[in-house]
């Protein structure tokens with residue numbers, strides 16, 4: 545496995561580093577206070593990203609064009625390029641990253657299970673709107689008040705009625721849920737069937753019976769919208785069933801769709817956590833260089849230098865796991881275990897980097913200011929150990945693979 549960045553990836557990292565430093569970070573605290581990312585910025589960003597798009601970047605963004613699945617002989621760089629974008633954008637501001645227009649978490653299930661027509665329709669809708677200067681998002685609605693970690697227990701129901709399906713239930717904590725043009729919603733034909741009962745639908749904004757409930761007020765990622773979605777006899781056309789009816793049969797296609805989403809997105813979420821952890825580490829490193837106590841720069845105190853070295857080592861170690869998970873996806877190999885391992889490791893390394901950075905910086909670490917974002921990163925990072933499966937759940941996924949013959953977990 546080659547760890548060097550392609551030319552596109554290097555250019556992307558450099559461009560995002562400058563954008564982050566000079567444009568995004570100076571807006572961070574205001575976005576955190578107001579819970580809003582300026583629309584003008586998002587429009588400029590979409591236009592800029594559109595003008596810079598290369599084949600490699602398009603593939604990383606998962607645009608609607610069908611591409612052959614990667615293999616070991618014909619690998620892609622799509623997942624690794626997406627990692628670079630995710631890490632650098634989160635290094636700049638993780639809330640803003642989650643607010644950027646595009647399919648978001650709704651993209652992977654459509655790519656994994658959608659028919660050719662469905663991919664064209666739902667990705668095409670967002671691309672057209674964004675190209676016309678109208679901001680447009682997709683979303684992913686799986687979690688329910690009683691089913692977060694254990695998604696096999698979802699209770700939102702769906703029943704076939706003539707040429708349509710009728711959905712009832714609630715989804716909670718849905719990123720970009722209120723603003724999304726469409727959401728991939730998971731429901732069950734019968735809770736007794738467990739995973740086998742799951743179906744995935746694309747529900748368009750404005751569909752009668754679909755409404756937005758409360759918008760959450762959160763500890764961190766405060767500029768990112770997290771919404772409750774309500775389905776009250778919400779009727780969607782039969783063609784909105786992802787993959788079409790033949791895809792389900794007696795198999796647990798709906799559940800697998802949800803899980804395949806995680807194989808694609810956990811490395812990305814892990815890369816975002818690394819971006820925040822790296823930002824905190826750099827902040828603490830620069831702080832100790834300039835800070836004098838008892839007439840010595842405090843970096844000279846070995847206890848502090850040792851802590852910084854450990855933080856760096858944990859972040860770099862997690863990055864290796866993240867890159868391995870993406871490399872496996874880029875070469876068409878299964879990566880569920882690696883996706884879970886990297887998510888658990890990166891979130892933990894980054895949470896601990898933010899925590900230790902605050903301690904190292906003393907009072908300055910907990911004060912807000914345009915150039916003092918450590919306190920914000922400390923709040924932002926915690927959720928990376930919660931969404932897309934908590935750290936505990938990632939360890940459950942890995943341990944199941946260590947004991948494949950035991951069904952007692």
Ligand SMILES: Cc1cc2nc3c(=O)[nH]c(=O)nc-3n(C[C@H](O)[C@H](O)[C@H](O)COP(=O)(O)OP(=O)(O)OC[C@H]3O[C@@H](n4cnc5c(N)ncnc54)[C@H](O)[C@@H]3O)c2cc1C
Nearest residue numbers: 684685686687692693717718719930931932933934936937
């Ligand atoms: C900001 C934010 C954005 C989100 N965005 C989305 C989104 O876009 N779409 C979406 O569908 N969901 C989204 N979520 C939901 C997120 O995926 C869930 O919060 C997460 O999966 C955890 O579920 P839960 O909160 O219900 O916790 P619970 O499942 O209630 O877990 C509570 C605790 O029990 C532990 N636990 C549970 N089961 C086990 C077990 N078997 N073994 C050991 N420990 C266990 C967990 O680790 C956790 O510590 C978002 C959440 C947040 C906070």
